[in-house]
Amino acid sequence: MxxxxxxxxxxxxxxxxxxxxxxxxxxxxxxxxxxxxxxxxxxxxxxxxxxxxxxxxxxxxxxxxxxxxxxxxxxxxxxxxxxxxxxxxxxxxxxxxxxxxxLTLPNIPVEEAPIGDDESDNVERRRENFEPTRRLPEDIVPHYELGEQLDILDFERGAKVAGGGFYFTKGEGARLEHALIQFMLDHHREQGYEDVFPPIPVNSLALEGTGQFPNFDRDDVYRLGGENDAPYDDSDLWLLPTAEVPVTNMYRDEILLDEDLPLKHQAYTPNFRREAGEHGTETRGIVRSHQFNKVELVNFTRPEDSPERFDELVEEAASVLDALGLPYRVLEMCTGDMGFTQAKKYDLEVWAPANDEPDGPERGGRWLEVSSVSNFHDFQARRAGIQYRPERHESAEYVHTLNGSGVAIPRTVVAILEYYQNDDGTVEVPEVLQPYMGTDVIDGSEPVGESAVGAGRRE
Structure with missing residues (x-):
């Protein structure tokens, strides 16, 4: 604000x-x-x-x-x-x-932000982990086909119990998600993050505090009871679209102390959005779904420290992809693609090699956003009333807030299934995840039920 x-x-x-x-x-x-x-x-x-x-x-x-x-x-x-x-x-x-x-006025972009209308005007800052890349199969099977072949992704049964846009991970697929979550939490804890596990429902004032309301399309958020377009107040509850909402609002209407800052929290949560199915080619698989897991990094800093903290936060999120050995690029968002609340924003996009699109490096593939790192300056803090006192005798000032995903789990799973795919249809487990999974290869499991006979079940 x-x-x-x-x-x-x-x-x-x-x-x-x-x-x-x-x-x-x-x-x-x-x-x-x-x-x-x-x-x-x-x-x-x-x-x-x-x-x-x-x-x-x-x-x-x-x-x-x-x-x-x-x-x-x-x-x-x-x-x-x-x-x-x-x-x-x-x-x-x-x-x-x-x-x-x-509340309807957007944040002021930093002076150096690229001016542009949409994602075509974003600026690529660097690429990592492309030289050398591992040897890939001649024909890479897309993650949604491979996941069904290995019986680690089940879209049909997910739709049966919850509708389109939901899915099951099974066996080694579920273990891979758990391994990623625990690895990220351990990794970011070493970077000085304190764990929090927030409530999954959030009220309307929390969504207003971080800037989702009143500008965010409420049709994209799951409301617990009542119609989405009904008036809201602080008694309404919604399923969180991102852990940014509850973790930032932990300190709503509070005054922090100078010695508290910088304050670094990380939170694993499932996240819920209705937006699946709106983006054409992304309707297959787990790139875009109604429910997805994510580890969110939320920072509270002194105003003068937020530019440096932003650069560090980008590196903290990127270090996950470095540890996994996945190729990725860093993009600086232009003003038109930055978002309502951000003053500065970088995206981390991992490379998914199975998708044949022209902007991928050398072999095709496409980019999948797995983290957006944002500096909001005091925009969210004003909305949520989050202040700090530089000295105990001085007037309180608004903190600066920052956040970034560390990183979104499903799209990271997509990249692992495609980038670490072997010629025989198995998947190599990234070295840092092997202790968490107890194996170095994903080779799938036997499908169950009569429907599996003749459709991949090994007799």
Whole structure:
């Protein structure tokens, strides 16, 4: 959230942010509301001062025996009270309208952010782990086909119990997910992260605090009871779309101490979104689904430390892909693809070699986003009321918040199944995961049931 003072004093900068982020917000209306509100506040202050002066005079006039003048003063005081009540009521209405309008303004991108309209204007900063790459099979089987052949992914039974966009991982597939989660938690703990396991349902104020509401499409979030388009308040509960929401809001309306910072939390959670099926080619497999696992990294820092912390956070997330030996690239998001809440954002995209798309390195393949690392400056902290006190005798200031996935599990599974695939259809387990899985190869299991006969079951 931008402060009303910033919006008032830097309207041109706000207009540029609206333009470069493609946000359709009536800034002139917001400035008009703010101007009327300030005029009413000033008028109210003048009326209170006049009423206080008259109130003190009434006693003096009565004491001096000037009853007629005292009665005039009483009548004027009543008029001022009525006028002040009217002004305060209108000012309160404008205050509410202004606060809601300010929530619709996007964050200001950092000055060095690339200007652009969409993902085609993002800037690739570097590629890692492509030289040398492991020897890949001549014909790489896509993860969704390989997963069914090995009987470690089950889409049909997932749809049977929960509908499209849900799936089962089985046997070594489930063990691979568990291994990734535990490896990431152990890995980031060594980087100074404290574990938290947050509530899975979150209320509307939490979603508003991190910036998902009111701008996030509520049709993408699962509401627990009631219609999605019904008015919301802090008693509503929604399944979290990302652990960023509960972990950031842990400290809502609190004042941290200087010695608390930087504060680094990591949280494994399942995440829930309705967005599956909206992106054409991504409807097959586990690239885009309604439920997915993720380890989220959330940071709270002093304002002056957040640029350096952002760079470190990018490396902390990328170190997971380095440890797994997976090829990936780092992209800097342009203003149009950055998002509503971000001041700066980098994406980490892992290479999935089985998908034949032209932008992959040498052999085709495609890029899958597995982490978005964001610096929000004080944008979320203002919305959620998260402050810190530099010194115990000083005024509180807003912290800066940052987060990044460390990393999204399903797409990492996709990359492992395709990049570590062997000629015989088995999958090599990355070395760092072998102690967690107790094996160095995924060779699948026997399908069960009559439907498996003649469809891959080994007799």
């Amino acid at each position: 931008l402060s009303r003072q910033f919006v008032r004093e830097h309207p041109d900068e706000v207009r540029r942010a609206l333009e470069t982020k493609g946000a359709d917000v009536d800034l002139d209306r917001i400035l008009t509301i703010d101007e009327e509100w300030r005029e009413l506040k000033a008028r109210g202050d003048d009326l209170r001062q006049e009423r206080n002066e008259i109130s003190s005079r009434i006693g003096e006039l009565k004491q001096a025996g000037k009853e007629e003048e005292a009665q005039d003063a009483i009548e004027r005081s009543s008029e001022l009270k009525a006028e002040l009540a009217e002004i305060e009521e209108r000012a309160e209405e404008l205050e509410t309208e202004l606060e809601r309008a300010l």
